Amino acid sequence: MRRETGHHMLRALGGGILLVGLVLMLGRCDLTEPTEPQSVVVEAFLKTGRPLPAIMLRRTRPLDVPGGRDENAAQRATVELRVDAQTVAYEESDSGRYVPESNLEAVPAGVPWALTVRWRGEVARAEGRTPPPISLGEVCVEAPSSPVRAIRVDSLRRDSLDIPAEREYLYPVDVSLEWPAGARSTGDTPHWVRPQLRPDTTESSSRVVNFFLEPVDVRRENQFRVRNGRRTWRGVYAVPVADSTSAFPGHDLTVTLARGDTAFAAFARSREDPGRREPISNVDGGLGIATAVALDSLRRTVASGEKRCYAP
Incomplete structure (x- = not known):
């Protein structure tokens, strides 16, 4: 029995030495392994x-x-x-x-x-x-007095709409805007412009806009159409409702016009890209965005059947 007890003690001692050795080795690895660099x-x-x-x-x-x-x-x-x-x-x-x-x-x-x-x-x-200043001209809003089936709007657009089954009716709201066409791109910093429609999404507006049709655009400024000395753009957003008898949910709409350089355009275009973890960066030695923009905006309330133009 003594020999057997001594044998068990040796085995336990050997296992303890092995465990200590593993702990020391792992601890040494943690101390020498470089931490992940931060930017x-x-x-x-x-x-x-x-x-x-x-x-x-x-x-x-x-x-x-x-x-x-x-x-x-x-x-x-x-x-x-x-x-x-x-x-x-x-x-x-x-x-x-x-x-x-x-x-x-x-x-x-x-x-x-x-x-x-x-x-x-x-x-x-x-x-x-820094870009030259930009100013909104006339902004025209047209809202229907009754909803339409989503499939009718989808047939008129380039992209298929992902609409929940319980929201197969909607109110499409058309918005057109203009701004002076005098500014031109100079040197190596061509100007880009982003018109954007931002409907209010508070509970009082019945969660306006669960999806968009054409609420934002980013293009070189000289690619926008010119009419009577002004550049023009037309966008559309949608207000989903439950059925064909649903009233138009009144809401506020903010129209924003931004002018920037190529870094601004790359950031704006890649910001909503689902395939990217981060928008395109222009920061050398880091990440993120640092850019200069010129902005102008207009906020108005949109009502059912509205066909109205607003001056700045």
Whole structure:
């Protein structure tokens, strides 16, 4: 029995030594294995004719390690923005949110700008030129007084509509807008324009717009039609309803017109791409978007059977 007990003790001791060795080896691997590198993600939109914007900085994280705002923020970064001949330093006001220490009364049009972000020994940069201002002209809205079957609208459009079975009727709303055609692309920064229709989606508007037809477009500015010295665009969005007797859900509509460069266009086009995790970036040494845009917008209430044009 003594020999048997000694044999068991040796086996237990050997197993313990093996376990300790495995723990030490795994611990050594954890200490020597490099951690996943992190990149800074920039979100900066300069707007022609407006004060300097706040700049948001985040950091990349593994998909299996989610975090809140503080964990995802790129904190304690050094941020500088040069607009024409003036350089403005930024300071962190909140987790990952940086604001200018001094401000411009209005960002001028047609001047170069450059953004530099230093974070954890890395440098991220972006640059461009501010676009000329853009202004909405006449905006015309046409809403039907009764709904139509979705299949009728689908037969008139290029793309098939994905409509829930309980929402086979809808109110298609047509919107046309125009803006002066005087601005032209210059040098290596051709101008792109994005008209966009944004209906209010609050509960009071019966969850307006569960899907869109043609609510947004992004094109080179010279590709839009010109009529009477103004460029024009027409878009359509839909208000789904339960049946053919459903009343038109009144709602507010915001029409937005934006002008930017090729970086802005690439970002706007790739932002809703379901095949991409992140929109196309123009930040060298990081991710995200830093660009300059010119904006104008109009907000109005849309009613049943409306056929009305609004002046700026």
